[in-house]
Amino acid sequence: MIKTWLVAMIAVILFSGCGKELEEFNKPAEYWYEKMVTAVSNGNLEKADSYFSSLQSEHISSPFLAEATMIMAQAHMAHDEYLLAEHFLNEYIRRYATPEGREYAEFLKVKAKFLALPNPGRDQGLIDETLKGAETFKMNYPYSTYLPQLNTMETQLQLARGVLNENIAQMYERLGKPKGSDYYRSMAPVTWIKPDEIVVANVPWYREMFEGDGSSSWYDFLIPQTRNVISMDDNQSK
Template sequence: MIKIWLIAVTALILLSGCGKDIEEFNKPAEYWYEKMVTAVSNGNLEKADSYFSSLQSEHISSPFLAEATMIMAQAHMAHEEYLLSEHFLDEYIRRYANPAGREYAEFLKIKAKFLALPHPGRDQGLIDDTLRNIDTFKASYPYSTYMPLVHSMETQLQLARGVLNEYIAQLYERLGKPKGAEFYRSIAPVTWIDSKEIVQAQIPWYRKAFEGDGTSSWYDFMIPKTRNVISMDDNKTK
């Protein structure tokens, strides 16, 4: 009797455990949408992505999809998953956006790129790419209600690019390459901002120890003190 009871309990545990992994399919669009929203509310974006995929796969023409796509874009942005946010925004623009929705989505794409730059000195390419997107947005939507925010992000990015170029120029000077320094100081100067009024960001000590402050670094001793042939030629031509 005890043996039969143990077998029954074990079978019940196994069945209940497997029940959690049963794949759901062929559900109404409202079901997947509600599941997705609940998962987003709980912060479980992995589940939310899965429910969104089910909604999109089973109900490709559902009116819920446009709103669901925007919800997923904003949810990933809120969780600092900016590449995924851009993916959903691109999907929204491509498939669902009306003119007003497209403008908002394009603005959010700029915001996602901007927020992906907590340390601008580490990604020169992303700064330039974001500034190009801003130029396109300004040309496409000159009277946009989002323009003050776009201008604010543009100003911060221009300042970041100017500071980064100056850091690179100083590095070239330390390497004895004046032409390289001159080149980076000539890239897209921010003529509408007085450089004397710029207050550079304070780098925390734990980052400064490894990255330096732009004028020197802990690895300065590794940089050759002798000038290379190109540097010598540069000096001769001056």
């Protein structure tokens, strides 16, 4: 009797669990939208992504999708997930954006790239890509209300690129390659920035141990002092 009762209870639990899972399909668009918003507000972006996918797959023409896409983009940006934020912004621009919404989404794309650079000295390519995006935005929206914020980001990026170029120039000097050093010093960020007026940011000690301060590194003694063939050619041509 007890054995039969246990089997019955297990069966009820299993079937009720399956039934609960089945209830999570074929729901109204409002249901998925509300679940997504709740998950975002709770900081559970994995669940939010899942609910968004259900909304998009089951209700491909839903008017909720435009706002839901922008919510997901901003949520991922708030959680420092900038590649995912850019994905949702591209989707929003491609499928749902009005002219005003497109301007805002394009601005957020530049901002996402900017925020993805906590240590600009480590990603020269992303600095250039972000600056190019900022310039394109200014060309497309010359009277945008977002220009003050964009100009601030652009200034910081130009300063970061100037410091990075100087660090690379100093590295070439230590390697005995004057041509490389001269090349990077000739790459002035913009005419309105004077390289000698740039105040270099303080590098935390735990990063400076491995990255150096731009002028030298703890591993300098490991770099051979002999000049290679390229270095000799550089000196001979000067």
